[in-house]
Amino acid sequence: xxxxxxxxxxxxxxxxxxxxxxxxxxxxxxxxxxxxxxxxxxxxxxxxxxxxxxxxxxxxxxxxxxxxxxxxxxxxxxxxxxxxxxxxxxxxxxxxxxxxxxxxxxxxxxxxxxxxxxxxxxxxxxxxxxxxxxxxxxxxxxxxxxxxxxxxxxxxxxxxxxxxxxxxxxxxxxxxxxxxxxxxxxxxxxxxxxxxxxxxxxxxxxxxxxxxxxxxxxxxxxxxxxxxxxxxxxxxxxxxxxxxxxxxxxxxxxxxxxxxxxxxxxxxxxxxxxxxxxxxxxxxxxxxxxxxxxxxxxxxxxxxxxxxxxxxxxxxxxxxxxxxxxxxxxxxxxxxxxxxxxxxxxxxxxxxxxxxxxxxxxxxxxxxxxxxxxxxxxxxxxxxxxxxxxxxxxxxxxxxxxxxxxxxxxxxxxxxxxxxxxxxxxxxxxxxxxxxxxxxxxxxxxxxxxxxxxxxxxxxxxxxxxxxxxxxxxxxxxxxxxxxxxxxxxxxxxxxxxxxxxxxxxxxxxxxxxxxxxxxxxxxxxxxxxxxxxxxxxxxxxxxxxxxxxxxxxxxxxxxxxxxxxxxxxxxxxxxxxxxxxxxxxxxxxxxxxxxxxxxxxxxxxxxxxxxxxxxxxxxxxxx
Ligand SMILES: Nc1ncnc2c1ncn2[C@@H]1O[C@H](COP(=O)(O)OP(=O)(O)OP(=O)(O)O)[C@@H](O)[C@H]1O
Numbered sequence: 164x165x166x167x168x169x170x171x172x173x174x175x176x177x178x179x180x181x182x183x184x185x186x187x188x189x190x191x192x193x194x195x196x197x198x199x200x201x202x203x204x205x206x207x208x209x210x211x212x213x214x215x216x217x218x219x220x221x222x223x224x225x226x227x228x229x230x231x232x233x234x235x236x237x238x239x240x241x242x243x244x245x246x247x248x249x250x251x252x253x254x255x256x257x258x259x260x261x262x263x264x265x266x267x268x269x270x271x272x273x274x275x276x277x278x279x280x281x282x283x284x285x286x287x288x289x290x291x292x293x294x295x296x297x298x299x300x301x302x303x304x305x306x307x308x309x310x311x312x313x314x315x316x317x318x319x320x321x322x323x324x325x326x327x328x329x330x331x332x333x334x335x336x337x338x339x340x341x342x343x344x345x346x347x348x349x350x351x352x353x354x355x356x357x358x359x360x361x362x363x364x365x366x367x368x369x370x371x372x373x374x375x376x377x378x379x380x381x382x383x384x385x386x387x388x389x390x391x392x393x394x395x396x397x398x399x400x401x402x403x404x405x406x407x408x409x410x411x412x413x414x415x416x417x418x419x420x421x422x423x424x425x426x427x428x429x430x431x432x433x434x435x436x437x438x439x440x441x442x443x444x445x446x447x448x449x450x451x452x453x454x455x456x457x458x459x460x461x462x463x464x465x466x467x468x469x470x471x472x473x474x475x476x477x478x479x480x481x482x483x484x485x486x487x488x489x490x491x492x493x494x495x496x497x498x499x500x501x502x503x504x505x506x507x508x509x510x511x512x513x514x515x516x517x518x519x520x521x522x523x524x525x526x527x528x529x530x531x532x533x534x535x536x537x538x539x540x541x542x543x544x545x546x547x548x549x550x551x552x553x554x555x556x557x558x559x560x561x562x563x564x565x566x567x568x569x570x571x572x573x574x575x576x577x578x579x580x581x582x583x584x585x586x587x588x589x590x591x592x593x594x595x596x597x598x599x600x601x602x603x604x605x606x607x608x609x610x611x612x613x614x615x616x617x618x619x620x621x622x623x624x625x626x627x628x629x630x631x632x633x634x635x636x637x638x639x640x641x642x643x644x645x646x647x648x649x650x651x652x653x654x655x656x657x658x659x660x661x662x663x664x665x666x667x668x669x670x671x672x673x674x675x676x677x678x679x680x681x682x683x684x685x686x687x688x689x690x691x692x693x694x695x696x697x698x699x700x701x702x703x704x705x706x707x708x709x710x711x712x713x714x715x716x717x718x719x720x721x722x723x724x725x726x727x728x729x730x731x732x733x734x735x736x737x738x739x740x741x742x743x744x745x746x747x748x749x750x751x752x753x754x755x756x757x758x759x760x761x762x763x764x765x766x767x768x769x770x771x772x773x774x775x776x777x778x779x780x781x782x783x784x785x786x787x
Contacts, residue, residue: 196271196275197268197271197272200264200265200267200268200271201268201315201319203261203264204261204264204265204268204319204320205319205323207257207258207260207261207264208257208258208261208319208320208323208324208327209323209327210253210257211253211254211256211257211258211261212254212323212324212327212328212331213327213331214249214250214251214253214254214257215250215251215254215258215328216250216328216331216332216335216472217246217247217249217250217251217253217254218247218248218250218251218254219468219469219472220246220247220250220335220465220469221243221244221246221247221250222247222468223464223465223468223469224243225240225243225244226461226464226465227461227462227464227465228240228243230460230461230464231459231461258320261319261320262316262320265315265316265317265319265320266316268315268316269311269312269315269316272311272315273308273309273311273312276308276311276497277304277308279501280303280304280308280497280500280501281304283500283501283503283505284300284304284500286505286506286508287503287504287505287506288505288506288569288570288571299378299381299382300500301381301385302378302381302496303496303497303500306493307493307494307496307497308493308497310486310489310490310492310493311490311493311494311497312490313486313487313489313490314486314487314490314491314494317486318487318490324475325477328472328473328475329351329472329473329477332469332472332473333348333473335465335469336465336466336469339462339465339466340452340457340458340462340466342448342452342457343445343448343449343452343458343462343463343466344466346444346445346448346449347441347444347445347448347466347469347470347473348473349444350435350436350440350441350444350470350473350474351435351436351473351474351477353435354432354435354436354474354477355477357428357431357432357435358432360428361425361428361429365424366424366425369417369420369421369424370421370488370492371492372417372420372421373414373417373418373421374489374492376410376413376414376417376418377414379410379413379414380407380410380411380414382410383406383407383409383410384407386406387404387406387407435474436474436477438471438474441470441471441473441474442467442470442471444470445463445466445467445470446463446467449463449466449467506568506571506585506589507571507585508588508589509585509586509587509588512586512587512588512591513582513583513586513587514582515579515580515581515582515587515591515595516580516581516582517545517580517581518545518579518580518595518675518676518705518706519542519543519544519545519578519579519580519581519706520542520543520566520577520578520579520676520706520708521541521542521543521577521578522539522540522541522542522565522575522576522577522578523540523575523576523577523578524538524539524540524574524575524576525538525539525540525541525562525565525572525574525575525576525577526538526539526572526573526574526575527561527565527570527572527573527574528573529561534573534729535558535561535729536558536561536562536565536572536729536730537728537729537730538575538730539562539575539729539730539731540731541724541731541734543676543706543707543708544706545675545704545705545706546702546703546704546705546706547706547707547721547722548699548702548707548708548709548719548720548721548722549707549708549709549720549721549722549723549724550709550710550711550716550717550720550722550723550724550737551563551708551709551710551711551723551724551726552710552711552717552723552724552725552726552747552750553725553726553727553750554727557726557727557728557729558726558728558729559680559710559726560600560601560680560710562726563598563600563678563679563680563708563710564600565577565584566584566596566598566676566678566708567592567593567596567597567598567678568584568589568592568596571584571585579592579595579596579676580595593617593672593674594617594672594674595674595675595676596674596676596677596678597617597668597669597672597674597676597677597678598669598677598678598679598680599662599665599666599668599669599677599678599679599680600665600678600679600680601662601680601681603658603661603662603664603665605650605651605656605661605664605665606650606651607649607650607651607652608649608650609646609647609648609649609650610630610639610642610645610646610647610648610650610664611623611626611646611647613650613664613668614626614629614630614664614667614668614671615668615671616668617668617671617672617674618671618672618673621671623646625671626646626667626671627646628671629667629668629670629671630646630664630667632667632670632697632701633663633664633666633667633670633694633697634663634690634693634694634697635660635663635664635666635667638656638660638663642654650664659687659690663690663694666694670697670701674705675704675705675706676705676706676707676708677702677705677706677707677708678707678708678709679698679707679708679709679710680709680710681709681710681711681712681713681716691713695715695716695719699719711723714751714754714755717737717751718737720737721736722734722735722736723735723736723737723740723747725740725746725747725750727746732746733745733746733747737751
């Protein structure tokens with residue numbers, strides 16, 4: 164046997180900079196398209212906040228005009244009332260408009276975030292998902308994006324109210340009496356002095372721990388629900404439940420620690436901002452000034468009224484503080500996902516010539532330090548079927564998943580028609596390579612749409628032809644609405660049926676390279692034989708790579724590749740390999756005797772086709 168290290172016209176892959184990654188996904192950049200809307204919200208809030216002070220100031224002015232003894236200037240009173248009413252009206256108008264625009268901007272930002280997340284998730288390597296937990300990802304796309312809501316829709320109004328209202332009020336109060344103004348500020352200063360204590364390293368760490376504990380609850384709940392059938396079948400509900408209970412208990416402990424740290428601070432802040440405390444401070448200060456003759460009694464009124472107005476925005480900011488902190492952390496997590504490197508897309512895709520596939524010194528590992536494929540050199544010629552065999556865990560599935568580019572090799576390259584896969588656009592690659600793996604994923608869509616996934620414009624005739632070839636047409640007709648039946652909603656399919664839908668999808672895609680993980684594993688013997696016949700007819704000039712579990716597939720293959728521990732230990736035609744008496748021969752004999760020893764196996768997979776002819780005898784052929 165000769166090693167099939169071929170040198171072809173393949174070029175070195177030069178991964179292009181990832182366009183998606185290059186665009187820095189900062190929140191500012193994210194908000195840039197919405198800047199006009201954002202500016203309008205802030206402007207309306209400023210006008211609204213200032214106008215909102217008019218009624219208060221009108222009451223104060225009325226008090227100062229009506230309380231002192233003597234004649235009343237009715238013209239002045241009328242003007243003050245009019246200004247107060249107009250201010251109220253403008254405030255209502257501005258607040259409503261700002262709230263409306265703010266929520267529209269928020270909607271756009273959330274939509275854009277979710278679109279970006281979806282686009283990024285579609286481009287990250289499949290391996291990234293296996294390292295992520297479903298709960299965490301669901302939290303980012305769902306909860307975390309929603310947590311941005313207060314940041315966009317409420318923060319501007321709260322910030323504006325917190326700064327503009329006190330600024331205007333203070334200016335007015337200063338014109339009346341600067342000493343009482345300073346006294347009126349005491350509650351605000353006390354409340355603000357608590358804020359840094361709420362943001363110490365310990366408090367922020369506790370917040371993070373709280374978030375992580377919440378994430379663990381979500382994960383364990385999702386995992387518990389996903390695995391519920393297995394757990395129940397094996398009576399392990401108690402054990403599985405324990406993970407959830409532990410997560411819940413941990414959350415309760417973390418929450419208690421957080422509450423303990425925050426409650427005194429929050430209570431102190433609330434006390435400082437509470438109306439009774441504010442009134443007490445202003446009254447004590449005002450009374451002292453009045454008795455000393457430094458302040459006219461009616462001038463105490465504006466301080467009592469506006470003093471309460473000074474603390475209200477700070478209190479609102481305090482209430483929104485948690486939301487804002489949560490939004491900040493959520494944006495951080497969203498940014499982490501958006502910054503995740505995706506499989507690089509070439510700026511100028513290469514044009515492959517033909518569909519010869521060549522793996523050159525391919526190495527790959529899911530985790531650093533643990534290689535699953537350790538230097539694979541392999542050529543798959545057009546018009547041939549290459550079967551991969553090998554013990555469980557030898558890397559067969561990993562190897563075939565590199566062809567549709569579920570992952571990129573960590574070293575070496577894979578060439579298709581002379582072009583490195585990394586130099587092909589993803590659309591181009593999908594037009595060249597289709598696959599049917601064991602773990603078939605069908606979409607919650609009609610049967611026809613599922614089959615036509617790669618060729619959305621395919622006519623119904625083509626879809627039916629592909630379904631017939633995959634021997635699933637009759638079963639589809641039995642479904643409630645035939646080809647229009649929505650899978651997962653109106654009907655479900657068995658594992659073998661789902662595989663044949665996936666096979667029909669691959670047949671319709673009609674790509675020159677086909678990768679199969681023994682696509683007929685779940686079919687009954689009769690269907691399995693029929694599907695195999697279809698595949699051998701269909702193969703034609705195609706380049707076919709199949710993970711073979713059945714002797715017939717192995718016997719029919721042009722080349723068999725024996726994989727062990729991530730390296731190719733034998734390759735050649737089945738007949739030659741059998742004659743050599745090496746690894747393949749012992750695998751073959753072990754496989755055969757396992758089947759003949761198993762009395763339950765009556766499906767012909769022992770190498771006979773049920774007609775008495777021994778078909779699973781490797782046919783002759785030269786090693787490539
Ligand atoms: N998503 C993954 N993340 C981390 N390790 C993985 C992942 N998938 C497979 N592995 C590991 O890679 C090695 C090869 O697995 P692979 O599924 O390719 O083998 P296989 O030959 O196809 O096995 P089988 O015949 O049992 O399907 C195994 O050690 C497996 O644990």
